[in-house]
Amino acid sequence: xxxxxxxxxxxxxxxxxxxxxxxxxxxxxxxxxxxxxxxxxxxxxxxxxxxxxxxxxxxxxxxxxxxxxxxxxxxxxxxxxxxxxxxxxxxxxxxxxxxxxxxxxxxxxxxxxxxxxxxxxxxxxxxxxxxxxxxxxxxxxxxxxxxxxxxxxxxxxxxxxxxxxxxxxxxxxxxxxxxxxxxxxxxxxxxxxxxxxxxxxxxxxxxxxxxxxxxxxxxxxxxxxxxxxxxxxxxxxxxxxxxxxxxxxxxx
Amino acid sequence: xxxxxxxxxxxxxxxxxxxxxxxxxxxxxxxxxxxxxxxxxxxxxxxxxxxxxxxxxxxxxxxxxxxxxxxxxxxxxxxxxxxxxxxxxxxxxxxxxxxxxxxxxxxxxxxxxxxxxxxxxxxxxxxxxxxxxxxxxxxxxxxxxxxxxxxxxxxxxxxxxxxxxxxxxxxxxxxxxxxxxxxxxxxxxxxxxxxxxxxxxxxxxxxxxxxxxxxxxxxxxxxxxxxxxxxxxxxxxxxxxxxxxxxxxxxxxxxxxxxxxxxxxxxxxxxxxxxxxxxxxxxxxxxxxxxxxxxxxxxxxxxxxxxxxxxxxxxxxxxxxxxxxxxxxxxxxxxxxxxxxxxxxxxxxxxxxxxxxxxxxxxxxxxxxxxxxxxxxxxxxxxxxxxxxxxxxxxxx
Numbered sequence: 001x002x003x004x005x006x007x008x009x010x011x012x013x014x015x016x017x018x019x020x021x022x023x024x025x026x027x028x029x030x031x032x033x034x035x036x037x038x039x040x041x042x043x044x045x046x047x048x049x050x051x052x053x054x055x056x057x058x059x060x061x062x063x064x065x066x067x068x069x070x071x072x073x074x075x076x077x078x079x080x081x082x083x084x085x086x087x088x089x090x091x092x093x094x095x096x097x098x099x100x101x102x103x104x105x106x107x108x109x110x111x112x113x114x115x116x117x118x119x120x121x122x123x124x125x126x127x128x129x130x131x132x133x134x135x136x137x138x139x140x141x142x143x144x145x146x147x148x149x150x151x152x153x154x155x156x157x158x159x160x161x162x163x164x165x166x167x168x169x170x171x172x173x174x175x176x177x178x179x180x181x182x183x184x185x186x187x188x189x190x191x192x193x194x195x196x197x198x199x200x201x202x203x204x205x206x207x208x209x210x211x212x213x214x215x216x217x218x219x220x221x222x223x224x225x226x227x228x229x230x231x232x233x234x235x236x237x238x239x240x241x242x243x244x245x246x247x248x249x250x251x252x
Numbered sequence: 253x254x255x256x257x258x259x260x261x262x263x264x265x266x267x268x269x270x271x272x273x274x275x276x277x278x279x280x281x282x283x284x285x286x287x288x289x290x291x292x293x294x295x296x297x298x299x300x301x302x303x304x305x306x307x308x309x310x311x312x313x314x315x316x317x318x319x320x321x322x323x324x325x326x327x328x329x330x331x332x333x334x335x336x337x338x339x340x341x342x343x344x345x346x347x348x349x350x351x352x353x354x355x356x357x358x359x360x361x362x363x364x365x366x367x368x369x370x371x372x373x374x375x376x377x378x379x380x381x382x383x384x385x386x387x388x389x390x391x392x393x394x395x396x397x398x399x400x401x402x403x404x405x406x407x408x409x410x411x412x413x414x415x416x417x418x419x420x421x422x423x424x425x426x427x428x429x430x431x432x433x434x435x436x437x438x439x440x441x442x443x444x445x446x447x448x449x450x451x452x453x454x455x456x457x458x459x460x461x462x463x464x465x466x467x468x469x470x471x472x473x474x475x476x477x478x479x480x481x482x483x484x485x486x487x488x489x490x491x492x493x494x495x496x497x498x499x500x501x502x503x504x505x506x507x508x509x510x511x512x513x514x515x516x517x518x519x520x521x522x523x524x525x526x527x528x529x530x531x532x533x534x535x536x537x538x539x540x541x542x543x544x545x546x547x548x549x550x551x552x553x554x555x556x557x558x559x560x561x562x563x564x565x566x567x568x569x570x571x572x573x574x575x576x577x578x579x580x581x582x583x584x585x586x587x588x589x590x591x592x593x594x595x596x597x598x599x600x601x602x603x604x605x606x607x608x609x610x611x612x613x614x615x616x617x618x619x620x621x622x623x624x625x626x627x628x629x630x631x632x633x634x635x636x637x638x639x640x641x642x643x644x645x646x647x648x649x
Contacts, residue, residue, distance in 0.1 A: 011644070053476050056643050075478050083476035089469035093269040094262070105258045106477040150473070 001189050002029040002052060002158060006061035009047050009213075021047045023213040024061065029191055029206070031157070034184050036204030037193040038237065044213035045193035046085075049162045052191065053083045066157050066189070079107065082151035084176075085162035089147075092136030096127055096146045099135055100153055107154035121149040141172045148179050159183045161192040165199065177203060197233045209240050212248070216240045255479045259487025267457050267491055277453050277495055281502035285445075286510035293510075307332055308387045311351035313342045316359040318371070324398045325355065331390060339376075346378055352387030353377040355395075368406060438511075439587065439609035442536075443602035444579050446503050450540050451547040451575040451598075453499020454492040455568075458551035459561045461488045467560035471646075481640045485552070489633060492548035500540045504533065535608045539618075542625035543601045547575060549632030556639045559648050578602065587612045594620030597628050 009022040022044040029035035037045045050056040052065055054074035063070045066080035090099055100121060104114045122128050125145045130138055135146065151159070161180060165173040180203055183190050194200060200207055201221055208218040217224060217240055221233055230236040267273055307329075312322055313336040326333050334351055336342040342354040354376045361371040375391050378384035407414055465471040474484060550571055558564035575598055582602030585593070587610050594600045600621040607613050639645050 050647075055472065055475050056647070075480060078476055079478045081476070085472065089473060091262075091266060091470055092468070093266040098262075098265075102258070102262050103477060105253065106255060106479055108478070110253070 001031055001067075002027075002035070002063070002065050002191060004028075004048070004052070004061070004063040007048060007051055007058050007063055008060035009044075009051060009056060010059045020213050022051070022058075025208075025210070025213075025215050026061075027206075027208055027215065027218065029189050031189045032184060032187045033205045034180065034190040034192055034203050036200045036207040037191065037210050038195065038197075038200050038204075038207050039193070039210035040195055040241070043210040045210055046162055047213075048210070049083075049085075049160050049191065049193055052077075053081060053160055054078055079154065080156055080158055082154075082156040082159045083162075084147060084151045084159070084164050086164060086166040086168075090135035090138075090143055090150070093134060095132050095134055096138065096142075097122070097131040099146055100149055103150045104153045109154065117153060121153065125149050140168060141175065144168065144172050144175060148176070152183075156188070158189045159191070161190070163194055164192075165194070165196065197237065201233055209237060211241050211244050214244075216244050255483040256486040256490070259474075259479060259484060260490045263461060263487055263491035264494060267460075267495060270456070270460065272456050273495060276456060277499040278502055281449060281499065281506040282509070283506075285503070285506040289507065289510040303386055305330075308353075308383070308390055309334065309351050310387050310391055311336050311342055311345055311354035312357070313337070313339060313354055314357040316357065316362060318357045318362040318365070320365070321357065321361075321371075321373070321398060324401075325391075325394055328394050331387075331394070342376055346376060346384060349383075352381075352384045353391050355391060365402075436610040438507075439606040440583065442504070442507060442609065443582050443605040445507060446500050446536065446540060446605065447543065447575065447579040447582075447598060447602055449503030450496050450500035450544045451571075451579075453503075454496035454544070454548050454551055457495045458492045458548065458555045459558075459564045461491060462552060462555035463558040463561045463564040464555075466558075466646075475646075482637055485633075485637050485640050489548055489552055489636065492552055493544055496544035496548050496551075497537075497541065500544060501537055504536055504540075508533070532608055536605060539601055539604050539608065539621070542622060542629055543598065545629040546597065546625060546632060549629055549636055550574065552636045553632060553639060556636060557645055557648075574598065582606065588614065589617070591617060591620060593617075595624045597625065601625060 004025055004027050006024040006026055007022055008020065008024055010018055010020050013019045025044070025048055027035065037048060039045050047056060051058050052063055052070060054070050054077050057071060065077045068076040068080060070077050090096075091102075094102065097118060100118045101114060104110075104117060109117055122131050125148060127142075127145055127149060130142050133142075135143065138146065159180075161176075164176050164180075168176065177199065180190060180192060184203075184205075192199075192203060204221065206218065207221055207224065209216045209224065217227060219227065224236050224240075225231060225233065228236040228239045230239060308331050310325075310331045311334045312325065314322065325331070334345070336345060336351075336354060339356065342351070342356065345351040346354060356374040356376060358372055358374070361373060365371040373395060375388055375395075377388040403417065404414065407416060462471070465474070475481075479487075554567045554571055555564050558567055578596060578599035579602055581599050585599065585603055585606075587603060587606035589603050593603060594617050600617075604618050604621045607617065
């Protein structure tokens with residue numbers, strides 16, 4: 001499971017001074033559940049997920065992933081997660097199979113176990129046809145299937161998806177969403193960030209609306225609709241965002 | 253297998269599939285460099301032979317007759333002589349390339365000559381023109397020959413032996429072996445080429461492995477794997493090091509191959525046969541190891557700081573200054589340099605190579621060079637490792 005407790009990330013910007021990219025974000029995500037972070041670009045979703053993935057260190061607060069502390073046990077955390085984002089690309093001069101073997105070895109899988117796991121994923125994700133093709137020659141859909149296989153090669157108990165469908169066509173997006181649902185059905189803990197409302201409505205058991213680095217509200221999609229009195233999630237999101245902006249403006 | 257090894261082997265495999273690396277690190281030094289050097293040596297020697305054998309147009313302007321001298325000049329078959337009537341006409345002839353140089357004989361020249369004195373003779377030529385300079389040299393040779401004959405004749409008429417005007421006869425005997433002489437010639441330019449090979453051979457690889465990965469998004473893929481930042485730095489650094497070392501070795505082999513193939517031309521030009529002992533070859537490779545390590549760390553540092561390969565190219569100027577300038581300085585520094593020079597990075601390696609090639613090996617200097625270069629390499633590696641820990645650098649946007 002994932003527990004984030006007042007996670008905060010600040011950084012210094014030349015023009016804006018001290019920027020609070022993530023401000024005391026707390027949430028829990030249980031196995032067999034998809035937790036969504038919904039927010040506009042720059043809301044702090046990627047920074048939050050990067051802290052959970054140990055790519056960035058929190059300025060304040062703490063988080064545990066699969067029972068490991070993200071600051072004190074970063075390598076154990078990384079062994080326990082599968083991380084997939086629109087930024088996690090493939091090595092162009094490796095073949096699809098070599099790519100999977102490489103990440104298998106990085107996760108401590110070797111020899112017969114590695115061959116067997118790679119074969120299993122190649123079959124499961126229908127990579128066989130292009131397993132010997134160099135990654136830079138693959139189509140977007142094929143690349144995405146290899147990326148998925150790469151992220152689960154070590155059978156992680158936790159999956160982190162950072163806007164995984166951004167820039168993808170409808171068919172490839174469907175493949176990704178199907179995969180996320182499969183992860184939940186397999187009992188994995190899933191955190192998923194997006195700014196696409198339809199994806200939230202289809203996938204998320206729990207959702208947190210992130211605005212200006214803070215969690216504005218949290219609950220099921222139905223809860224949020226009821227809470228705002230809106231029938232459409234997009235309108236609910238906009239209402240919450242405008243209310244927050246108005247509060248900030250009033251303070252200033 | 254450790255994670256560093258896993259990363260190193262994968263990076264090396266990818267690098268060796270990069271056509272730019274194969275072309276720049278292996279094909280170019282092993283094939284293009286020997287071909288280019290061969291072409292330079294061939295055309296250079298051809299031109300030298302032409303300059304030695306070609307008939308040159310020269311002139312004579314005499315303000316008074318001096319037949320003993322003018323007849324001597326005109327009978328020389330390697331020059332074609334024209335006569336001029338004034339100094340200005342002579343200068344115009346040189347400027348319009350009718351004559352490359354002109355001998356000016358003043359009015360008092362013959363009387364001085366006949367009274368056993370010294371006749372003043374002037375040669376007009378254009379120092380800024382290569383052919384004029386050659387003609388000047390050729391005329392001086394002819395006039396020196398005339399002087400020799402006249403001295404012999406004057407001594408004979410005074411019943412004196414030639415030893416009268418030559419109290420000592422100086423003969424020089426070099427104790428250096430042939431290989432040392434050829435090594436000395438090699439030591440002038442080989443260090444520079446090898447340093448360039450080591451310093452710039454790993455450039456494409458370094459930029460691809462870090463700045464390139466940031467741009468393509470594969471860096472994030474790697475950072476979320478269980479490999480620690482130190483594993484990643486080491487794996488990438490070893491790859492760049494291997495490529496840099498390979499580049500330096502190919503540079504050395506390319507030059508040795510060029511010299512071996514062009515042996516006859518080189519012998520005819522320098523009068524020496526070139527050869528490089530296996531011991532010297534091995535020592536050259538050994539001394540280049542810390543240099544390759546230092547340049548790899550420096551390149552990885554630039555690549556880590558840059559957001560993409562294009563930006564890395566923009567940051568390359570300080571790197572060029574650090575490596576190119578000391579390498580170029582090795583042309584002017586003697587192989588036998590003071591011990592403190594052994595602390596100057598890159599230059600110390602170049603001078604150690606010079607020492608190895610020209611039989612001037614200096615163990616304390618070599619030790620200081622090796623120790624200081626390894627220390628600089630270690631510092632650079634530490635700096636790269638600390639850069640990799642800094643989010644503000646790794647995730648700069």
